[in-house]
Amino acid sequence: MSDSRTPASPGSPQERWARFRFSVVGPLLSAPPAPGELKGELERLSRQSFNHPIMEGRKIRLARVTIERWFYTAKKAQNPIEALRRAVRKDAGRFKILDEKAAEALFSQYREYPYWSYQLHHDNLAALLKNHPFLGALPSYPSLVRFMKAKGFRRKKRTRNEGRAGLDSSRARLERREMRSFEVDHVGGLWHLDLHFSRHVSILGPGGQYLKPVLLAILDDRSRLCCHAQFYLEPSCEILVHGFCQALLRRGLPRRLLSDNGGEMTAAEFVEGLERLSILHETTLPYTPQQNGKQEHFFAVVEGRFLAMLDQVQDLVLDSLNTMLQAWIEGDYHRAVHTETRQTPLERFLKGPDVLRSAPSPQELKEAFRRHLWRKVRRTDATISLDGSRFEVPYAYRHLDKVRIASARWDLSFTHLVDPKGGKSLVRIFPVNKSRNASGERKRVDLDVPSQESDRTKGDLPPYLKQLLEEYAAFGLPPAYLSHTKRNDKESDEIRKESQS
Numbered sequence: 294m295s296d297s298r299t300p301a302s303p304g305s306p307q308e309r310w311a312r313f314r315f316s317v318v319g320p321l322l323s324a325p326p327a328p329g330e331l332k333g334e335l336e337r338l339s340r341q342s343f344n345h346p347i348m349e350g351r352k353i354r355l356a357r358v359t360i361e362r363w364f365y366t367a368k369k370a371q372n373p374i375e376a377l378r379r380a381v382r383k384d385a386g387r388f389k390i391l392d393e394k395a396a397e398a399l400f401s402q403y404r405e406y407p408y409w410s411y412q413l414h415h416d417n418l419a420a421l422l423k424n425h426p427f428l429g430a431l432p433s434y435p436s437l438v439r440f441m442k443a444k445g446f447r448r449k450k451r452t453r454n455e456g457r458a459g460l461d462s463s464r465a466r467l468e469r470r471e472m473r474s475f476e477v478d479h480v481g482g483l484w485h486l487d488l489h490f491s492r493h494v495s496i497l498g499p500g501g502q503y504l505k506p507v508l509l510a511i512l513d514d515r516s517r518l519c520c521h522a523q524f525y526l527e528p529s530c531e532i533l534v535h536g537f538c539q540a541l542l543r544r545g546l547p548r549r550l551l552s553d554n555g556g557e558m559t560a561a562e563f564v565e566g567l568e569r570l571s572i573l574h575e576t577t578l579p580y581t582p583q584q585n586g587k588q589e590h591f592f593a594v595v596e597g598r599f600l601a602m603l604d605q606v607q608d609l610v611l612d613s614l615n616t617m618l619q620a621w622i623e624g625d626y627h628r629a630v631h632t633e634t635r636q637t638p639l640e641r642f643l644k645g646p647d648v649l650r651s652a653p654s655p656q657e658l659k660e661a662f663r664r665h666l667w668r669k670v671r672r673t674d675a676t677i678s679l680d681g682s683r684f685e686v687p688y689a690y691r692h693l694d695k696v697r698i699a700s701a702r703w704d705l706s707f708t709h710l711v712d713p714k715g716g717k718s719l720v721r722i723f724p725v726n727k728s729r730n731a732s733g734e735r736k737r738v739d740l741d742v743p744s745q746e747s748d749r750t751k752g753d754l755p756p757y758l759k760q761l762l763e764e765y766a767a768f769g770l771p772p773a774y775l776s777h778t779k780r781n782d783k784e785s786d787e788i789r790k791e792s793q794s
Contacts, residue, residue: 313343315374317363335357394429398428479548480516482548483514486510486511492596497608518627519638523618524615529703547572551585554576566658598626664702665698675690677696688736696710710722
């Protein structure tokens with residue numbers, strides 16, 4: 294056999310050793326030596342150097358008896374490579390390196406400090422067992438590493454959410470539930486939406502300062518097509534609605550949407566707008582970004598392929614950045630074969646099957662993404678209060694105690710009274726124009742109360758009071774009170790004189 298260096302074959306160590314042993318004795322099996330010459334062939338092989346099957350670059354030599362044992366083992370076997378595998382130890386996977394109390398101490402230490410390295414766990418366990426020898430003996434560092442890996446105690450990364458409420462319960466839930474990849478069967482069955490802050494590229498803002506732009510992206514789950522992506526100066530519900538409406542107009546209405554629990558995604562304007570468009574909104578579990586993994590992978594591709602080309606570009610502005618982004622998405626991302634689907638996102642999107650619906654008009658989308666609120670009508674001037682501003686209610690609705698309005702926080706000028714039962718817009722309302730009202734001109738109000746005169750003569754008693762008097766007189770009893778007549782001054786003087794005489 295040649296002693297030339299060859300790269301180590303891929304596979305497990307058992308498979309590598311089996312192939313290596315077969316390569317040593319294989320020539321003796323394919324061309325058996327003549328009677329009496331086997332010993333000489335074995336001696337010749339024992340004087341050769343071979344490449345180590347595991348450690349690349351290392352040379353080893355084999356004893357004659359070792360090669361002879363491999364030869365007869367392979368000769369008797371139906372499958373020589375399988376017979377030449379290293380035997381698995383009977384106690385493989387069954388090891389006990391810690392006493393029960395020491396293992397409990399290690400478990401408690403890991404639960405409290407899951408982000409420690411294995412070496413730090415070993416050092417702290419050594420200090421603990423030194424002060425409490427009754428817990429047991431300290432295992433070696435390799436044994437401790439094997440034990441912790443067998444128990445699933447992997448080192449966890451620190452997150453920026455450390456110490457926040459709900460993080461521990463989220464980790465416990467992930468440890469108790471398995472994670473599985475998924476993909477819907479229809480285009481438009483599920484869209485992903487998220488915001489991403491650029492880490493490496495800055496743009497020149499309107500005020501001359503450099504800003505980190507935020508990327509809004511919407512992906513189709515089945516095809517991985519980017520329904521829409523756009524950079525903005527800062528995150529808000531307004532830019533979320535702005536970008537999502539563009540995705541709807543370009544691709545159609547999906548059936549479901551998956552996003553995280555950010556303030557923009559859970560704002561009333563966005564949530565209520567999805568309900569009016571019959572789009573089921575689902576959110577990821579708290580502190581579980583891996584549920585939206587397809588979106589995170591898209592952001593990694595944007596950072597690694599698109600934004601990486603802009604590292605040396607000076608004085609980027611928002612419009613030029615978005616123009617280049619659209620060119621990259623349509624010319625590169627949509628036409629690159631996906632490693633998992635084996636199709637380009639554009640090809641997979643067009644082939645379907647799809648459950649998309651036709652998108653409404655831009656005006657209907659603008660009306661949909663608004664919050665609906667109840668406001669009390671002020672009687673004096675028929676106005677309502679909304680976000681610190683007063684709006685005039687048309688006099689046709691001044692008799693209502695409360696009115697339902699539709700408005701978006703970023704555009705109070707587009708506010709309507711809506712039908713509380715059907716949700717349809719009735720009339721647009723505007724803020725109070727105090728300068729115009731200061732002119733003193735007022736419109737005449739036509740009252741809905743009939744103006745015809747009453748048949749009752751002025752001064753007559755009301756009908757109900759007449760009825761009560763008639764019923765009271767029907768009893769025939771005297772009045773149940775004593776009258777009191779006030780005397781005048783002359784009568785009072787006469788009575789006083791008579792009493793003095």
